[in-house]
Amino acid sequence: MTDIPRTRRGKKIEAASSVTWSNLSDDDDDDNNNNNDSTLALPQLPEELFFRISSFLDVISLVDMGTTNRYYHALCQSNPAGWTNLCLHLWRTKIHVAPEARALIQENALEAYRVACADATQRSYVTKHEFCYNPDTHQGTVWSFRFKESAGADWTSVDPWYRGLPCRQMVFLESGKGMQYVNDNNNDEESPRLLDPPVPIAWRFLTRPMDLPQRPLGSYVRFTVAGRDVPTYSVRRSPNGNWGFVMESCWGLYASYPLPPRRKKILRRAGEEPTWIHADEEESTAHSSHDHWRNKRIRTIGHPHATLSHDPLQDDSQLLITNEIQWREAFLYNVGARVLPEGDQAIDDFDRAWGGV
Numbered sequence: 001m002t003d004i005p006r007t008r009r010g011k012k013i014e015a016a017s018s019v020t021w022s023n024l025s026d027d028d029d030d031d032n033n034n035n036n037d038s039t040l041a042l043p044q045l046p047e048e049l050f051f052r053i054s055s056f057l058d059v060i061s062l063v064d065m066g067t068t069n070r071y072y073h074a075l076c077q078s079n080p081a082g083w084t085n086l087c088l089h090l091w092r093t094k095i096h097v098a099p100e101a102r103a104l105i106q107e108n109a110l111e112a113y114r115v116a117c118a119d120a121t122q123r124s125y126v127t128k129h130e131f132c133y134n135p136d137t138h139q140g141t142v143w144s145f146r147f148k149e150s151a152g153a154d155w156t157s158v159d160p161w162y163r164g165l166p167c168r169q170m171v172f173l174e175s176g177k178g179m180q181y182v183n184d185n186n187n188d189e190e191s192p193r194l195l196d197p198p199v200p201i202a203w204r205f206l207t208r209p210m211d212l213p214q215r216p217l218g219s220y221v222r223f224t225v226a227g228r229d230v231p232t233y234s235v236r237r238s239p240n241g242n243w244g245f246v247m248e249s250c251w252g253l254y255a256s257y258p259l260p261p262r263r264k265k266i267l268r269r270a271g272e273e274p275t276w277i278h279a280d281e282e283e284s285t286a287h288s289s290h291d292h293w294r295n296k297r298i299r300t301i302g303h304p305h306a307t308l309s310h311d312p313l314q315d316d317s318q319l320l321i322t323n324e325i326q327w328r329e330a331f332l333y334n335v336g337a338r339v340l341p342e343g344d345q346a347i348d349d350f351d352r353a354w355g356g357v
């Protein structure tokens with residue numbers, strides 16, 4: 001193995017059939033420190049062979065390979081290194097991928113990967129295109145809905161999700177109308193079908209609800225149900241990492257994909273008092289060495305979009321908007337208000353009208 005001549009900083013390194021770690025050094029004292037020059041030589045693989053190898057690497061390994069030297073750095077950033085397949089592999093498990101990223105994949109797949117990840121981690125508002133459904137093309141987002149437990153038994157008792165059934169599904173048209181989405185796969189009828197809900201639902205975006213801070217358009221949704229504004233729905237990315245969107249108020253939850261079934265609980269009768277626990281958890285302590293049931297891990301039910309031990313939307317524990325946060329809007333709704341104030345002056349107006357609350 002032959003070492004290539006080294007130069008001082010700022011001078012071009014001569015081409016050779018191999019590259020050494022010393023090529024990337026910025027120390028002017030290299031000549032004094034490397035008289036014996038035992039640096040590791042890295043062969044410059046032909047591009048075709050390199051790309052065949054790099055196509056088997058994951059993202060971290062491919063990035064690490066690119067830090068080896070300038071030659072591999074350039075190759076690792078090109079599409080043939082495997083970025084197109086890495087994009088497609090990642091995106092197939094995600095709900096919403098930035099259109100800008102998809103448009104880039106043929107020209108610069110590495111940049112497409114970066115754009116998609118940055119969008120998913122930094123943008124927490126929904127665009128109109130992502131929010132709406134086109135009934136002519138049957139394209140767009142179908143939203144799953146369920147009530148939170150905080151809505152009370154009157155509402156959860158009629159919610160199919162609490163009875164172990166699939167969530168209600170809704171779509172929202174660009175006209176501002178909400179409709180029920182029914183996909184029963186019945187060969188005798190056209191499916192999917194859009195039906196008018198039992199009570200009319202209208203929607204619009206807003207930027208500054210009364211109880212929440214100002215955010216970009218698409219961060220909040222105002223629903224008007226049967227002619228009355230309901231507490232604002234706040235939009236964010238799904239907590240389970242699938243790049244979907246959720247929107248929640250103090251009483252309800254929508255997701256831009258099918259919600260997982262309710263997290264199951266079981267009643268453990270061992271011990272002095274029966275205890276309800278989640279079926280996918282292992283009890284941390286055992287009261288008796290003879291009680292093997294307490295040390296047994298209960299089988300975890302897998303869910304397609306789960307990144308935690310259980311899907312965080314199987315219960316309300318990972319949800320953020322509570323009655324305490326949205327208490328003004330909840331109060332006004334409960335006293336019969338038809339329109340909920342919004343904008344920078346909304347809280348001041350509320351305090352003047354209801355200062356004694």
